[in-house]
Amino acid sequence: MSVISKRIQEYLDAKGLSARQMSLSIGKGQGYLADALKKGSSISVDTISEICDAYRDFNPAYLLTGKGNLLLSTNKVSEEGAVYQPQSKLDKAIDDRIDQRIDLKLEEKLESDFTNDIITEFIRNQIEEELAKVQKENSK
Structure with a gap:
């Protein structure tokens, strides 16, 4: 080889x-x-x-x-500025799992926000319809 x-x-x-x-x-x-x-x-x-x-x-x-390290540094910097490097396949797997969970939570939050926007718009429309009815009855 x-x-x-x-x-x-x-x-x-x-x-x-x-x-x-x-x-x-x-x-x-x-x-x-x-x-x-x-x-x-x-x-x-x-x-x-x-x-x-x-x-x-x-x-x-x-x-x-053959000089240097096999792997280039894939440093992750925390908010405090401390450098973190995954040291093993397990560390990498844990990092990947955490990233997946964060992505999932962000998707859930976006879906929740979208659902809340739909509900808010529906309620707003209902209130406007009721208000229009009341104004129409009061104008008679």
């Missing part, structure tokens, strides 16, 4: 991805990278570029030279 292939495999292992997933995400056939990794074939510069574009946390310097 070529050095580049080994580093790609290392990234796949670290991220819990398959070669098939990576191949498809960069627009290659599903067996493209799996075959290259298995055979130890060279991977073209274009493919390496596509991988780096698709996987922004994959350190290109590490991929090409």
Whole structure:
């Protein structure tokens, strides 16, 4: 296996991805990278570029030279300014789950606001109709 292939495999292992997933995400056939990794074939510069574009946390310097960290920093900054970095797949999974819950709550809030707007408009229309009736009766 070529050095580049080994580093790609290392990234796949670290991220819990398959070669098939990576191949498809960069627009290659599903067996493209799996075959290259298995055979130890060279991977073209274009493919390496596509991988780096698709996987922004994959350190290109590490991929090409082996220097530096495998993953680029994906820091999250809290409101207090403290830096948080997911340290494991579990941390990443927890972060993803929290993000999903936040998105769900935001959707629920938007739906609730929309429903409240509909109810408010309905009540407003009912009041206006009743007011119009009262004014009409008083004008007789």
